[in-house]
Amino acid sequence: xxxxxxxxxxxxxxxxxxxxxxxxxxxxxxxxxxxxxxxxxxxxxxxxxxxxxxxxxxxxxxxxxxxxxxxxxxxxxxxxxxxxxxxxxxxxxxxxxxxxxxxxxxxxxxxxxxxxxxxxxxxxxxxxxxxxxxxxxxxxxxxxxxxxxxxxxxxxxxxxxxxxxxxxxxxxxxxxxxxxxxxxxxxxxxxxxxxxxxxxxxxxxxxxxxxxxxxxxxxxxxxxxxxxxxxxxxxxxxxxxxxxxxxxxxxxxxxxxxxxxxxxxxxxxxxxxxxxxxxxxxxxxxxxxx
Amino acid sequence: xxxxxxxxxxxxxxxxxxxxxxxxxxxxxxxxxxxxxxxxxxxxxxxxxxxxxxxxxxxxxxxxxxxxxxxxxxxxxxxxxxxxxxxxxxxxxxxxxxxxxxxxxxxxxxxxxxxxxxxxxxxxxxxxxxxxxxxxxxxxxxxxxxxxxxxxxxxxxxxxxxxxxxxxxxxxxxxxxxxxxxxxxxxxxxxxxxxxxxxxxxxxxxxxxxxxxxxxxxxxxxxxxxxxxxxxxxxxxxxxxxxxxxxxxxxxxxxxxxxxxxxxxxxxx
Amino acid sequence: xxxxxxxxxxxxxxxxxxxxxxxxxxxxxxxxxxxxxxxxxxxxxxxxxxxxxxxxxxxxxxxxxxxxxxxxxxxxxxxxxxxxxxxxxxxxxxxxxxxxxxxxxxxxxxxxxxxxxxxxxxxxxxxxxxxxxxxxxxxxxxxxxxxxxxxxxxxxxxxxxxxxxxxxxxxxxxxxxxxxxxxxxxxxxxxxxxxxxxxxxxxxxxxxxxxxxxxxxxxxxxxxxxxxxxxxxxxxxxxxxxxxxxxxxxxxxxxxxxxxxxxxxxxxxxxxxxxxxxxxxxxxxxxxxxxxxxxxxxxxxxxxxxxxxxxxxxxxxxxxxxxxxxxxxxxxxxxxxxxxxxxxxxxxxxxxxxxxxxxxxxxxxxxxxxxxxxxxxxxxxxxxxxxxxxxxxxxxxxxxxxxxxxxxxxxxxxxxxxxxxxxxxx
Numbered sequence: 001x002x003x004x005x006x007x008x009x010x011x012x013x014x015x016x017x018x019x020x021x022x023x024x025x026x027x028x029x030x031x032x033x034x035x036x037x038x039x040x041x042x043x044x045x046x047x048x049x050x051x052x053x054x055x056x057x058x059x060x061x062x063x064x065x066x067x068x069x070x071x072x073x074x075x076x077x078x079x080x081x082x083x084x085x086x087x088x089x090x091x092x093x094x095x096x097x098x099x100x101x102x103x104x105x106x107x108x109x110x111x112x113x114x115x116x117x118x119x120x121x122x123x124x125x126x127x128x129x130x131x132x133x134x135x136x137x138x139x140x141x142x143x144x145x146x147x148x149x150x151x152x153x154x155x156x157x158x159x160x161x162x163x164x165x166x167x168x169x170x171x172x173x174x175x176x177x178x179x180x181x182x183x184x185x186x187x188x189x190x191x192x193x194x195x196x197x198x199x200x201x202x203x204x205x206x207x208x209x210x211x212x213x214x215x216x217x218x219x220x221x222x223x224x225x226x227x228x229x230x231x232x233x234x235x236x237x238x239x240x241x242x243x244x245x246x247x248x249x250x251x252x253x254x255x256x257x258x259x260x261x262x263x264x265x266x267x268x269x270x271x272x273x274x275x276x277x278x279x280x281x282x283x284x285x286x287x288x289x290x
Numbered sequence: 291x292x293x294x295x296x297x298x299x300x301x302x303x304x305x306x307x308x309x310x311x312x313x314x315x316x317x318x319x320x321x322x323x324x325x326x327x328x329x330x331x332x333x334x335x336x337x338x339x340x341x342x343x344x345x346x347x348x349x350x351x352x353x354x355x356x357x358x359x360x361x362x363x364x365x366x367x368x369x370x371x372x373x374x375x376x377x378x379x380x381x382x383x384x385x386x387x388x389x390x391x392x393x394x395x396x397x398x399x400x401x402x403x404x405x406x407x408x409x410x411x412x413x414x415x416x417x418x419x420x421x422x423x424x425x426x427x428x429x430x431x432x433x434x435x436x437x438x439x440x441x442x443x444x445x446x447x448x449x450x451x452x453x454x455x456x457x458x459x460x461x462x463x464x465x466x467x468x469x470x471x472x473x474x475x476x477x478x479x480x481x482x483x484x485x486x487x488x489x490x491x492x493x494x495x496x497x498x499x500x501x502x503x504x505x506x507x508x509x510x511x512x513x514x515x516x517x518x519x520x521x522x523x524x525x526x527x528x529x530x531x532x533x534x535x536x537x538x539x540x541x542x543x544x545x546x547x548x549x550x551x552x553x554x555x556x557x558x559x
Numbered sequence: 560x561x562x563x564x565x566x567x568x569x570x571x572x573x574x575x576x577x578x579x580x581x582x583x584x585x586x587x588x589x590x591x592x593x594x595x596x597x598x599x600x601x602x603x604x605x606x607x608x609x610x611x612x613x614x615x616x617x618x619x620x621x622x623x624x625x626x627x628x629x630x631x632x633x634x635x636x637x638x639x640x641x642x643x644x645x646x647x648x649x650x651x652x653x654x655x656x657x658x659x660x661x662x663x664x665x666x667x668x669x670x671x672x673x674x675x676x677x678x679x680x681x682x683x684x685x686x687x688x689x690x691x692x693x694x695x696x697x698x699x700x701x702x703x704x705x706x707x708x709x710x711x712x713x714x715x716x717x718x719x720x721x722x723x724x725x726x727x728x729x730x731x732x733x734x735x736x737x738x739x740x741x742x743x744x745x746x747x748x749x750x751x752x753x754x755x756x757x758x759x760x761x762x763x764x765x766x767x768x769x770x771x772x773x774x775x776x777x778x779x780x781x782x783x784x785x786x787x788x789x790x791x792x793x794x795x796x797x798x799x800x801x802x803x804x805x806x807x808x809x810x811x812x813x814x815x816x817x818x819x820x821x822x823x824x825x826x827x828x829x830x831x832x833x834x835x836x837x838x839x840x841x842x843x844x845x846x847x848x849x850x851x852x853x854x855x856x857x858x859x860x861x862x863x864x865x866x867x868x869x870x871x872x873x874x875x876x877x878x879x880x881x882x883x884x885x886x887x888x889x890x891x892x893x894x895x896x897x898x899x900x901x902x903x904x905x906x907x908x909x910x911x912x913x914x915x916x917x918x919x920x921x922x923x924x925x926x927x928x929x930x931x932x933x934x935x936x937x938x939x940x941x942x943x944x945x946x947x948x949x950x951x952x953x954x955x956x957x958x959x960x961x962x963x964x965x966x967x968x969x970x971x972x973x974x975x976x977x978x979x980x981x982x983x984x985x
Contacts, residue, residue: 019432027409148812420640
């Protein structure tokens, strides 16, 4: 019977496991393998390259730019969208008037495909005829070439990403807030604690597990979400908005160098795993479990 | 709360809300008014449907929509089946190496299929599944998130219920189907909604594996339709955008309370 | 699994079709890109159905796959994964790369009769420059363009300029540009003199400036570039100066995609753009506009651009013959004329301008002939091995210089070094 159970268990796991292995674990390993070769060119077969792809990566200014862009992009989007998400959740969870409508407004960007809203934002950002510059001009300020100026391009993308994501993270905070124990707040009210104090000493610590969850997701998104680049900037001007995954796509599917793309993928994978570890180690200690 | 703080809080909350909804409102404005009003706001601007007609003629939206529905549906069905089986095995069936398997599953939470487009594309090409619905769906069917979510839910089901069903002569699958699945309904709903909205909006992987309108979903179709190269025509693009997001948006508006609660439910775990 | 079922069904249907119809149908799959405005897919579909009506034994699936880059990716992906694709319209400049991965066959191998061989020579020579390598024809011109200058005649009149005298030299372009730049009360520019797009295809625009300064960007073998020749650097400096020193063009990047909109909304009096946009501009302009050849510095010049027909290697003998028939149909004088009128792309052969349709159109709307007239001064556009990478190097250098991140010299030196490192393998 026990042996039979084991068999059943494996049978039930099998389909999921096969697909997971085929599309996550094995590709992660073959990425490493393929990164050690040069691409085949026509009749010339693929040659073993050793670490040559990695060496060219170290010399590749575009790679470094995409790498740092991605870090800035994460730093620029993650805390802001999480902070906004928390604020939104607190508002929507309070007795504010019209909160159902408000909740809807916050959440709607999450429902829209990035690729479609990117086109709408392109209109906001376009110089001369775009909405933002018309607004600036109407109050007597000169316009900005939002996506065309390397100093503004990445922040402009960040702004749009924050808009897209905050509502999504709000939901997680909202869920957590609604499940909080009301007694603690009653006790705090008896103690006459200030709202700020309550927020800092009770709400925030109790939300720590959610914060961890949202943080992991937000960081992951900062590295995997590049849809808007296809419409807004294509990584330009002069790579000012190039991000790692987009650069991987370019190498694999525009330059037909899937081997160099594999080396880049490996860097991204390593980075993500490291970040995940750091986040867990740093925050695990501060999470208050029930 | 003092009135002043409340006033401030109210204003801030609603300012943010308006900013957040504005792009969608703008899309409606541009799509329903003649092109010369795209950048001019006039309450009495005449309404028109011409942009919808143009957009509809410029791209096979029905076909794209059909593909999106099939792809999302295919993914969802397989996800539900695979994740239920795997989640149950991981929650309730003791076997050797369970924690290792669980760890392997969780790894996919970090190493998402999007990152591995290059290798997965190779695999799909070998399987000759490029430009098929199945090809778009395959990497997502075994979802670590789904397995994890269902495992957690199944763990909360009282063991006694299972034992009782077992006494009545139910098999493993019978127990799963009659006891666990009904009790996990809210989780299924929540997960289903998350999955559908994610795959309805997914872009990068479908861009890579689809070639023709045989499998091209709405997002990729939108990207081609609205590609800046061909000269941006905002009213038409906005109309196309509304066509593309319409079904999901309508469903969302009708079921929004349910929808948000389900999302929250998913977040809770 | 799904595929094999489909295949089974397909075989079944084919068998059925074979038993009922006397001739077997040859089925062709063709990918094509669109990179300019207007409902061009309808035009292509119309041409294809006309072809099918004339050739009932050939069925064509024409697949619109996005911009040039997307289309190349799609077509090659189809080949790699065993899906049919016998021919495609791809970037004229992809020829070295397509040859490098052994994907295409020269037309010389497919043509059989003398008449067909003569057909190979019926196109404008400048349009063949990107298609002929090693004395063999690999690409047949289809949606081909040059860069032309669109200008707003009303704006010229307002500025006191002669609307029939667009600038013919770099100096004139600057002078007129300054007169055409209109500032509002708060010193904000309401209308710029000129816009040259610097996203999308900056290397292409730059090819024009370099040629006008009597320089080329690469050799015809596609294994050497000349990005930092003094004349080339000078050309980039001039482009920089247009927005810097002369202030006739806005600072920073100018979007390829939104530029037409800028011109139509009269935010710029002149723009450089593909002639493929001509019909879209004509249909939407609310003012009197003209089209002129690009101005000269040491000489006139513009690179050609756009897409050629290629034949893929992976096709049967019948399919190749059928594909050839399709290409011949699509580039025939009548169809080329129809295509040119519908889009603004040029008629690819002198014969197409001799058709009644195009003759009448040009007589009625002279701008339609500007791109053709400019062909006399045109050259191939940047085309090298690993063209995607090399192109990006130049694009990045141009953008770095225009954004003031680097001087023209620095930017082009670095692009040249990197390009040579890549090309040293060929």
